[in-house]
Amino acid sequence: MLLQLNNIFKWVNSGGQRIFLLKDINLQVEEGEFISVMGPSGSGKSTLLNVIGMLDTFDEGEYHFLDESVHTLKEKHRANLYKEYIGFVFQSYHLLDELTVQENLEMPLLYKKYKGAERKAMVADMLDRFNIVGKKDLFPAQLSGGQQQLVGVARALIANPKLILADEPTGNLNSQQSEEIMELFKKLNQEDGVTIIQVTHSEKNAAYGSRIVNLLDGRKV
Amino acid sequence: MFKSYLKIAWRNLLKNKAHSSINIGGLALGFSVAMFIGLWIHDEKSFNTNFKNHEHIAQVLMNKTDNGETRTRYNHPYPLADELRRVYSDDFKYVAMSSFPGDNVLSFKEKNLNMHGAFMEKDVLRMFSFNMLKGSLDALNDSNAIVISASTAQTLFGNEDPLGQAMRLNNDAVVTVKGVFEELPNNANVFESLAAFSETKKLDFIAPWNLYVSMYDWVRTARDRKLWDNNSYLVFVEIYNQSAMQSINQKIEKVLYDNVSEATKRSEPQIFLHPMKDWHLKSSFKNGVSSGGAIQYVRMFGIIGVFVLLLACINFMNLSTARAQKRAKEVGVRKTVGSNKNQLIRQFLLESLVVTFCAFLLACALVVLLLPAFNQLADKQLVFPFAKPLFWSVGLGLILITSLLAGSYPALYLSSFRPVKVLKGTVRPGKSTVSFRKALVVVQFTVSIILVSGTIVVNQQIQHSKDRPTGYDKNNLIMVEKTTDEFEGKYNALRDALQKSEAVLEMAESSSPMTEVWHSNGGYEWEGKNPDFTTNIVSFYVSHDYGKTVDWEIKEGRDFRRDFASDSTAYVLNEAAIAYMGLENPIGKTIRWYDGEHQVIGVVKNLLTESPFEPVKPAIYSIDYNETNWINLKLTPEKNLAHSLEQIEVELAKFAPDVPIDYQFVDDAFGNKFKTEERMRKLSGIFSVLAILISCLGLFGLATFMAERRTKEIGIRKIMGASIPNLLKMLSKDFVLLILLSGLVAIPVAYYFMQQWLENYTYHIKIPWWVFGLAILCVLLVSLFTVSYQVVRAAIINPVNSLRTE
Ligand SMILES: Nc1ncnc2c1ncn2[C@@H]1O[C@H](COP(=O)(O)OP(=O)(O)O)[C@@H](O)[C@H]1O
Numbered sequence A: 001m002l003l004q005l006n007n008i009f010k011w012v013n014s015g016g017q018r019i020f021l022l023k024d025i026n027l028q029v030e031e032g033e034f035i036s037v038m039g040p041s042g043s044g045k046s047t048l049l050n051v052i053g054m055l056d057t058f059d060e061g062e063y064h065f066l067d068e069s070v071h072t073l074k075e076k077h078r079a080n081l082y083k084e085y086i087g088f089v090f091q092s093y094h095l096l097d098e099l100t101v102q103e104n105l106e107m108p109l110l111y112k113k114y115k116g117a118e119r120k121a122m123v124a125d126m127l128d129r130f131n132i133v134g135k136k137d138l139f140p141a142q143l144s145g146g147q148q149q150l151v152g153v154a155r156a157l158i159a160n161p162k163l164i165l166a167d168e169p170t171g172n173l174n175s176q177q178s179e180e181i182m183e184l185f186k187k188l189n190q191e192d193g194v195t196i197i198q199v200t201h202s203e204k205n206a207a208y209g210s211r212i213v214n215l216l217d218g219r220k221v
Numbered sequence B: 001m002f003k004s005y006l007k008i009a010w011r012n013l014l015k016n017k018a019h020s021s022i023n024i025g026g027l028a029l030g031f032s033v034a035m036f037i038g039l040w041i042h043d044e045k046s047f048n049t050n051f052k053n054h055e056h057i058a059q060v061l062m063n064k065t066d067n068g069e070t071r072t073r074y075n076h077p078y079p080l081a082d083e084l085r086r087v088y089s090d091d092f093k094y095v096a097m098s099s100f101p102g103d104n105v106l107s108f109k110e111k112n113l114n115m116h117g118a119f120m121e122k123d124v125l126r127m128f129s130f131n132m133l134k135g136s137l138d139a140l141n142d143s144n145a146i147v148i149s150a151s152t153a154q155t156l157f158g159n160e161d162p163l164g165q166a167m168r169l170n171n172d173a174v175v176t177v178k179g180v181f182e183e184l185p186n187n188a189n190v191f192e193s194l195a196a197f198s199e200t201k202k203l204d205f206i207a208p209w210n211l212y213v214s215m216y217d218w219v220r221t222a223r224d225r226k227l228w229d230n231n232s233y234l235v236f237v238e239i240y241n242q243s244a245m246q247s248i249n250q251k252i253e254k255v256l257y258d259n260v261s262e263a264t265k266r267s268e269p270q271i272f273l274h275p276m277k278d279w280h281l282k283s284s285f286k287n288g289v290s291s292g293g294a295i296q297y298v299r300m301f302g303i304i305g306v307f308v309l310l311l312a313c314i315n316f317m318n319l320s321t322a323r324a325q326k327r328a329k330e331v332g333v334r335k336t337v338g339s340n341k342n343q344l345i346r347q348f349l350l351e352s353l354v355v356t357f358c359a360f361l362l363a364c365a366l367v368v369l370l371l372p373a374f375n376q377l378a379d380k381q382l383v384f385p386f387a388k389p390l391f392w393s394v395g396l397g398l399i400l401i402t403s404l405l406a407g408s409y410p411a412l413y414l415s416s417f418r419p420v421k422v423l424k425g426t427v428r429p430g431k432s433t434v435s436f437r438k439a440l441v442v443v444q445f446t447v448s449i450i451l452v453s454g455t456i457v458v459n460q461q462i463q464h465s466k467d468r469p470t471g472y473d474k475n476n477l478i479m480v481e482k483t484t485d486e487f488e489g490k491y492n493a494l495r496d497a498l499q500k501s502e503a504v505l506e507m508a509e510s511s512s513p514m515t516e517v518w519h520s521n522g523g524y525e526w527e528g529k530n531p532d533f534t535t536n537i538v539s540f541y542v543s544h545d546y547g548k549t550v551d552w553e554i555k556e557g558r559d560f561r562r563d564f565a566s567d568s569t570a571y572v573l574n575e576a577a578i579a580y581m582g583l584e585n586p587i588g589k590t591i592r593w594y595d596g597e598h599q600v601i602g603v604v605k606n607l608l609t610e611s612p613f614e615p616v617k618p619a620i621y622s623i624d625y626n627e628t629n630w631i632n633l634k635l636t637p638e639k640n641l642a643h644s645l646e647q648i649e650v651e652l653a654k655f656a657p658d659v660p661i662d663y664q665f666v667d668d669a670f671g672n673k674f675k676t677e678e679r680m681r682k683l684s685g686i687f688s689v690l691a692i693l694i695s696c697l698g699l700f701g702l703a704t705f706m707a708e709r710r711t712k713e714i715g716i717r718k719i720m721g722a723s724i725p726n727l728l729k730m731l732s733k734d735f736v737l738l739i740l741l742s743g744l745v746a747i748p749v750a751y752y753f754m755q756q757w758l759e760n761y762t763y764h765i766k767i768p769w770w771v772f773g774l775a776i777l778c779v780l781l782v783s784l785f786t787v788s789y790q791v792v793r794a795a796i797i798n799p800v801n802s803l804r805t806e
């Protein structure tokens, strides 16, 4: 078992009223799964992903990740946990405009204790695996959306995470580019055993996964 | 159109309160500094200009060259004035002699007051256009007259009519008040050129020259025997034609030379006119040529003022450009609805004008509020020039120039945005604007670092000079000037009485006060002296107990002793004199002077009796009870000070009942020698703080902008695993680099200027390198503190929030 959510509640108070963003979520994810989270806009998909990614807190319930009880951990410890095991992919790529492809890939490694030579080797490996060696000195603005997302995925993978969290990774891409990214995910999942949780609106993309979680108004349905 | 611009400008001001207050506040600070400095400079430059004939008035000075070194003097022989009057009557409207100003005792009924005044020839009242409140400009014609200032009249006579009142002068002559003149304003002084030597005081009275002649034998002798070689008198002139100053100088150059003795001719005495406008600003001379004076401070603070104003302008430019992105959309919309570039430029310039105007008003308020504090600091009596059109027109010019200077770059930059790009949101500040902004920040911090290191250097120099060994003990030492001759011949009785009272450990008399040099002489001869060497040596006439009183340090030989009768003609020399005369084994050597032979009995360590910034001059100490002007008292340290002083007053009053006792602490008098430098230190300290403050205001704005611009990047980095310390380091690195770069630029500039300043002092420090390290560190810490709020806020923000907007 990779992670387990038990009776997770998350809410915000607004005008004396409690608005639930997540309501009684129970979810168990095994290593090697490929899960698609679906639901209408505003149903809490991103919120759920952020909770799983430990970027956001929740108000009630338990969260176990590997052997750790996330809900009891201190902020710093939590950060170390996701730094080590989780990679993030975003709808709008979130590459740094001022950095080249190569530098964008290297960036997460700077915050983990890798030596310069090690970092170089890991970046070179990624450039190779994703077939973007020729683009290594370009800036994000010089790439197409599909290429940018490719770099985004490569960046998420570079430190060998166990889990990839992807929030609408193909939301800004055309269908051909989408397909490429989905194929990549499938390959990573099947060949490298990376666990993937993705948010998507498309049935076709969801079908790449092994399981679908549906959300409505913060509830699993 | 204009109205709509104004409305938008006003709304923009209100909408961005933080931004506007930083902008207006920073600029207002800059303006206030500029105003203070402007007012100060104006006051310095207007020194003595309220004398109606100030452009025609000059003081006669003299250059004398001994052994290749030229010194400029103020004192002249008695016959010089008559000669100038007689031979050059076509050039001089008035020539007037004056005594050195000093404290004299005016006594009326039971009142005995120390008053500052001089004996002057009658034409001075017309020459200096004194405003006579009572009496006429002819008041000094009568040789038993006196004219007094309004405040002196008030002190002496209260509400009685002063005219015709008789009083005693120095317990000697009886004088009648024949006139009352209006007090001279603070920035006017007839004896301003002497400021370098002694403290300038307000003129309380003027006594007629003829009285001087009749009161003092030596003056009468000088007049009757036409002594061309005794220099004791000041000479002022008023010339007919202002532009003739130079040609007159050429004509009179040789007047002295042609009349003095052969011995004095060797010093090539040369006289020249020192115009009144230079008395204050260009009061010092080095090697016979003008070497500045207050003008140096005027220039230095002028430069500082311009720079501080520049800093404030830079803030303005920087912040406006940084905000460009926020305004970009407005520009895009305006352009698509048909506004052209020029209209936009006009709009932005107008906004800049509004901000500048607000800042100016705020600055005026600040200056009015802080002027009393500034006056105290600068030792001035400045008033806010509400009614001066000059001030307002300069102010208006300043507003226009500043708003143009500060607003032009942002205006051009903003108005050049391409609407399509702007509206699509793809405009990012180009590399060039970012580096332009960085360059501006570097300029700001360069100026700040220069000012800070300058302040440290000034401080070090003062400290260094204060720590300089004085060669005597100035603690518990007081001095009293003998203003009348009632003390004459009572030395031993007085000393016994004071010592018996136990308030005083030791007493001695001397010709000069401990902190000044009043006498110097030439004509010394000794064995082995080069016959071409013309001597000039400081003379101190002292009583036997001088050494013990001031606790001087004997290096060789011995102090004066009463039980050696021959000590009455013996000399004690200071080390400087030994070096100057080139004496080896000086004890027992003989020095010849006009009055005979003198034996050297002792050598003392140099006593620092003049400028703490100059080397000590060669000096001879000799016993002479008739030439002493000062009583020096070493107080008993264990005794209560107030009580001791009271006892001393009582004892002194027994000997001289009609003399007001004015004592001065030697360490205070010594401290006074640092007044200019202390003021300089305070002012430069304050300006440094202000410069840093202004720069930091700008930095704060820039950091805010940076934090805004980089939230997304920070969020991404955090998700990728950056810790808060990682981010703090990343965000501060830029600022640190900018400041280090500023340091590199600042060091040589600061070094150059401070070295220039230090050259004014013969005795000065070598600028230590740590000064610059310390200055950079100060600025660095303050600016890191400034940006820390924004940097920390940006670093701890939850990335989920900063990335949600997409
Ligand atoms: N911090 C918050 N405060 C208030 N409302 C929030 C907050 N975070 C998310 N929401 C709201 O919660 C709901 C779920 O948001 P989100 O998880 O982003 O939905 P989805 O990704 O499924 O479109 C939305 O209505 C959103 O506006």
Ligand SMILES: [Mg+2]
Binding pocket: A045, A046, A047, A167
């Ligand atoms: Mg979402």
